Amino acid sequence: QSALTQPASVSGSPGQSITISCTGTSSDVGNYNSVSWYQQYPGKAPKLLIYEVSNRPSGVSSRFSGSKSGNTASLTISGLQAEDEANYYCSSYRNSDTLVFGGGTKLTVL
Amino acid sequence: EVQLVESGGGLVKPGGSLRLSCAASGFVFSTTSMSWVRQAPGKGLEWVSSISNYRSIYADSLKGRFSVSRDTAKSSLYLQMDSLRAEDTAVYYCATDNSGWSRNNWGQGTLVIVSS
Numbered sequence: 001q002s003a004l005t006q007p008a009s010v011s012g013s014p015g016q017s018i019t020i021s022c023t024g025t026s027s028d029v030g031n032y033n034s035v036s037w038y039q040q041y042p043g044k045a046p047k048l049l050i051y052e053v054s055n056r057p058s059g060v061s062s063r064f065s066g067s068k069s070g071n072t073a074s075l076t077i078s079g080l081q082a083e084d085e086a087n088y089y090c091s092s093y094r095n096s097d098t099l100v101f102g103g104g105t106k107l108t109v110l
Numbered sequence: 111e112v113q114l115v116e117s118g119g120g121l122v123k124p125g126g127s128l129r130l131s132c133a134a135s136g137f138v139f140s141t142t143s144m145s146w147v148r149q150a151p152g153k154g155l156e157w158v159s160s161i162s163n164y165r166s167i168y169a170d171s172l173k174g175r176f177s178v179s180r181d182t183a184k185s186s187l188y189l190q191m192d193s194l195r196a197e198d199t200a201v202y203y204c205a206t207d208n209s210g211w212s213r214n215n216w217g218q219g220t221l222v223i224v225s226s
Contacts, residue, residue, distance in 0.1 A: 003154065036212035038155070045203055045219060046147075046155065051212035089155050093211040097167045099145075099157040 004029065004090055004102035011108040017078040020105045022090030023071060028100055030071035034093035037066055037075045040104075041086050049088075050075060077107075085109040112136040112215040114204050119220030126194050126224070132187040132204030132217055139185040143207035146178065146189050148200035149219075156200075159189065160207060194224045 005023040012018040022029065022037075029035055035053045038046040048057055050066035053073065065076045073092070077084055090102040118130040132144070146158040159168045159178040166178050177190040187204050201221050205213035 034210040034212075036210065038213075040155075045216035046213075047216070048208065048212055048214045051208055051214070052210035055209075057208075057214060091155070091157070091211070098169065099160070099211055101155040101157065104154040 004092060004100055006088075006090060006102035006105045008103070009106045009108065011110055012077075012080045013110045014080055014082060016080050017076060018080060018107065020075045020077075020088055020090075020107070022073040022075070022092075022102045024073075024092055024094075024100070025071055028092040028094040029068065029073050031095075032093045033068070035066065035068060035073040036091045037064075037073075038089045038091070039084075039086050040089065046089065080109055082109050112206065114206070114215060114217035116202065116204050116217045116220035119202065119222045121223045121225065122194055123226050124195060124224055127190070127192045128194065128222060130189040130191070130202055130204075130220055130222070132189075134185045134187065134204075134206075137206065137215075139180075140182045144180065144187045145205045145207055145213055146187075146202055147205055147213065147216075148198075148202045150197070150200040153200075158202070161187070162207075191222070194222075196224050198222060199224050 037050040040046040054066040113135045115133045143162040145160040161178045179188045201219040203219045206215040208214035
């Protein structure tokens, strides 16, 4: 099963906004609102940032927001901070009870 | 506070078996669906399996080799892994299932190394 497509890396300066894309197909991202985003620091477990495309769990900063258009979902981080430097993964439900992840994006804060 | 503690990882030879455990606390385990997600060294996340009270589902590539189960009385989740291959080498995380197929609580992971 092929993963969702994410850029390998993105970068931004403190205070800026960045967007990470997650491209799938009509079998997953395009047809279901079950897109999630995770933040992971090296050697640590993932942390849920966004679920159901644009919902934030309690305790997650409002600087993180999610959206979707067609087969592509996006995670936007506004007011970039040094602590945001991490790896980010998207996931989506796919036809026939499968969960698929993106390949991950390394965010560098310049 | 939700706690998920995985155990059972280690070094195993190709073709061998291993059983991972995940001890859960801080939430109602009996009504919560659970999942296993793995991450090969330096690679991305890969969904392995999920289990609710009425069914178990698996990634297509793992069907037949891995088996998930749960013991509600012990608030524990298990993953039986058979016919292990080098490509199964990874950190295995257990996680609680949330709305929209998201995973909202994660353990610290247990490392499985398949090597001769």
